[in-house]
Amino acid sequence: MIKRELDEKLIQQLKDKMLEGLLPQWVITDPDIYELEKEKVFGKTWQFLGHETELKETGSYVTRWMVNDPILLVKDSKKQIKAYLNSCTHRGTQLCTADRGKKKTFTCPYHGWSYNLDGKLVGIVAGNKVYGEEMCKDEWGLREIPRLENYRGMIFGCLDPHAETLEDYLGEMKWYFDMMLGRSDGGMEVIGLPQRWVAKANWKSTAENFAADPYHVQTTHRSTVEMGISPEDPLYAGYGHQVVMKNAHGINVITSKTGRSRSEFQGMPQSMWPMFQRNLTLEQADILERVTVFVGGVYPNLSFVSPIHGTEGHLHNYLNFRVWRPLGPDKVEVWCWFMIDKAAPEEYKADAYRGYLGSFGPTGTLEQDDTETWARIVEVSGASMMRDKELNYNNVSNYLMGFSHVKQDETFPGPGVAYPTTYCDALSRRMHEHWLDLLTANNSVKEESK
Ligand code: FES
Ligand SMILES: [Fe+2]
Known part of the structure; x- marks a missing residue:
């Protein structure tokens, strides 16, 4: 008989820390935690x-x-x-x-x-x-x-025969997927093979970086500001909303300081706009018209980004889905799909694909920036001194009254709990809390045949 669970004292300590908006640093790369994650996170989720x-x-x-x-x-x-x-x-x-x-x-x-x-x-x-x-x-x-x-052509598997249905699991995220995947007649298509590569990183950090952390953009991707592609304003990736959903899924709807995008409907061809409006609700069409970037995730290890790239007159949009497949506590295999509206003109698809390769593809500049920081996280987080050190996740006030300034925006039209900025720890914290809930679900001694 092998006992495979966190002990009660440790669980209480982790819960107490998380209530304060603190994450013990050692949990990121701990090998025993990783073994539990395989069974209790990845064995149970879609x-x-x-x-x-x-x-x-x-x-x-x-x-x-x-x-x-x-x-x-x-x-x-x-x-x-x-x-x-x-x-x-x-x-x-x-x-x-x-x-x-x-x-x-x-x-x-x-x-x-x-x-x-x-x-x-x-x-x-x-x-x-x-x-x-x-x-x-x-x-x-x-x-x-x-x-x-x-769901809308996206195929998911689950190793738990008793899991809730995929639609229930996705919950509020369906509304946002409908906006991205269902805007065009004929839906989306994958072009080429998913590209994949191995990165030195922990899956929790990569998932959080994409789903919950536009705050890193103005520093990690500073070169885009220096090249004149992104604005000087350090808040530029923070304008918009971060939305937290059931099962720790979430999305950032990044607009701009004015609440508008630099180009309507993310630079998609104007001929397609009436189709988007026909396929979407008024609220969805309004968000799609104003958004610059959607970036988010389905817990635990699917992330997505739908950006605008290019220069005036040659703007393009695509949808990048990526899976962080854990290969260990300090290694992930990144799987990266390029998707675009089937109904888009072929020339536009080719331009968008080139833009993807230069940004979020394996050799893209943005991808290289992020990969470097993820490697540095795993490099240091297993250190002896990190056993009693914590990381800061506390700029959200609904978790701890009076702790900080970011409060829910009840006027946001989409489902989920929305905050009026994407420089927000709400989704990261939800992801960590959910992670602990999964790790401790049915926490009883399990019997394993030897
Ligand atoms: S035929 Fe497949 S392992 Fe023998
Ligand atoms: Fe990034």
């Missing part, structure tokens, strides 16, 4: 796997990961998308090693067992001679993950 436009035809497949669980996403013979464990049922080797492709059957490289698109074991090399007539192939098909659901 994780993004891909977009339906990546699987266009019967037999199309992509291979993905949910932390260390290998996933084979396939469009089956009935054109349904299935998520199998990408592991042969014979001796367990990884079945499909390609990133993507199209097949009628998947044949294991080890002893040659083969499976059809519906996951059935259909071929065993020298089957009758090796296993006899009584071998029941039906019992040895591919194993599906417990849950697979789709």
Whole structure:
């Protein structure tokens, strides 16, 4: 029997600190905490796997990961998308090693067992001679993950059979996804493969950086100010709202000092604006018209950013989804999808893709800036002296009356709890509190077979 939980005294200490807006620094990279996160955070929550436009035809497949669980996403013979464990049922080797492709059957490289698109074991090399007539192939098909659901083309998986539905899990975030993913007839499409690379970072820091921290923009990305791309005003990424939602999801709706964007509808072609207005509610269309950047996250490890890039006359917008796949307490594999409205002109899509590569792609300038700071966080947070040091998360007043100045804005039209600035700790704090709730849920001794 192995006890795998935080002890009660430690939980109380963490809760007390969080109430004060403090995060003990050691929790970021602690190896035991990481082991618990795999089971209690990533084993219980919905994780993004891909977009339906990546699987266009019967037999199309992509291979993905949910932390260390290998996933084979396939469009089956009935054109349904299935998520199998990408592991042969014979001796367990990884079945499909390609990133993507199209097949009628998947044949294991080890002893040659083969499976059809519906996951059935259909071929065993020298089957009758090796296993006899009584071998029941039906019992040895591919194993599906417990849950697979789709919202507006976004495919999510969950390893907990008892989890709430994806729609319930997303909750208020659906309203914001509808605005980004549902503004155009035909929705969004993924262009190219998701790019991926490994970064020295902890997943909590990367998720927080994207979902909850526009405050870093004016310093970390200072070079954009010096190049004249961003304004001198240090508050420039703080104008707008930060919205905190159920399950610690959140979004920053960044506008500008005037509350307007530098370009209506994020620089999308004017010919598309009536379509956006037709597909959205008045409130959604108003926000989309005024926003400069949407940046946010679905807890635990999906982040997204929808920015404006380019110079006057050549502005473009796209949607970047990214998954922070933990590879350890101090390492993430970044998976980065470029998405754009199917209905956009082809030339516009190509321009936007070039803009993405130069900014948030693996070699993009903004990406390099962030990667450097994430590495420095893990570099120092495991140090001996950090066991009793805390980090500051307390500029939000509804968590601790009178502690600071940022208060809820009840006039914001979208769902969730909105604050009238994105330089705000509300969402970060919610993410940390939720993290602790998950780590301590059903906190009882668990039995594990050895
Ligand atoms: S491990 Fe796949 S056929 Fe043996
Ligand atoms: Fe950044």
